[in-house]
Amino acid sequence: MINKNNVHRIFDYDPITGNLKWLVSFNNRALIGSIVGNKNNSGYLRVGVHGESYYAHRVIWLMVNNRWPKYEIDHINGNRSDNRLINLREVTCRENSCNRREHRDGKIIGTRRQQSGRYVARITINGHRFCLGTFDTEQEAHAIYINAIKEKAHA
Numbered sequence: 001m002i003n004k005n006n007v008h009r010i011f012d013y014d015p016i017t018g019n020l021k022w023l024v025s026f027n028n029r030a031l032i033g034s035i036v037g038n039k040n041n042s043g044y045l046r047v048g049v050h051g052e053s054y055y056a057h058r059v060i061w062l063m064v065n066n067r068w069p070k071y072e073i074d075h076i077n078g079n080r081s082d083n084r085l086i087n088l089r090e091v092t093c094r095e096n097s098c099n100r101r102e103h104r105d106g107k108i109i110g111t112r113r114q115q116s117g118r119y120v121a122r123i124t125i126n127g128h129r130f131c132l133g134t135f136d137t138e139q140e141a142h143a144i145y146i147n148a149i150k151e152k153a154h155a
Contacts, residue, residue: 002054045080
C-alpha cells in the first residue's frame with residue numbers, strides 16, 4: 001500500500017503541470033519518468049501499485065499534504081484529469097456535489113423549465129426548497145443557483 005513514507009520514493013509530482021511521474025519501474029508499462037495513470041470511464045486518472053488501484057488526485061494529495069484526504073478531492077474546474085495543485089481542494093461530499101454543473105441525465109442542476117418556457121432556479125437547504133426566481137434562460141437560472149450555493153457556503 002502507498003503511504004506517506006514511501007509515496008515520494010515511487011512518484012514525482014509537478015504541481016504546475018499536474019503530472020505525476022514514476023520514479024521507479026514496476027513493469028515495462030510503467031517506466032521511470034513516464035507519466036502515471038490511465039483515464040477511467042469517469043475521466044479520472046487511476047494508478048496501480050502492488051496490485052492496488054488509486055486515484056492519482058488522492059495520491060497527489062498524500063504527497064503534498066503528507067496525509068490521505070479525509071473527504072473528497074474536488075477538481076475545481078470540473079476537468080477530472082486536471083491534477084494541477086491549484087485545481088484540487090478537499091471538500092465534503094455535499095460541497096463536491098454542489099460544484100456539479102449537470103445531472104447524470106444532462107440537465108443543468110438547480111434549474112427547472114416551466115410550461116411558460118421560462119426557467120426557475122431552486123435550491124434545497126436542510127430539506128426546505130426555496131425559489132430563487134424565474135429567468136429567460138437556463139444559464140441565467142443556473143448562475144443564480146451557483147451564487148446561492150456560494151453564499152450558503154460562506155454563511
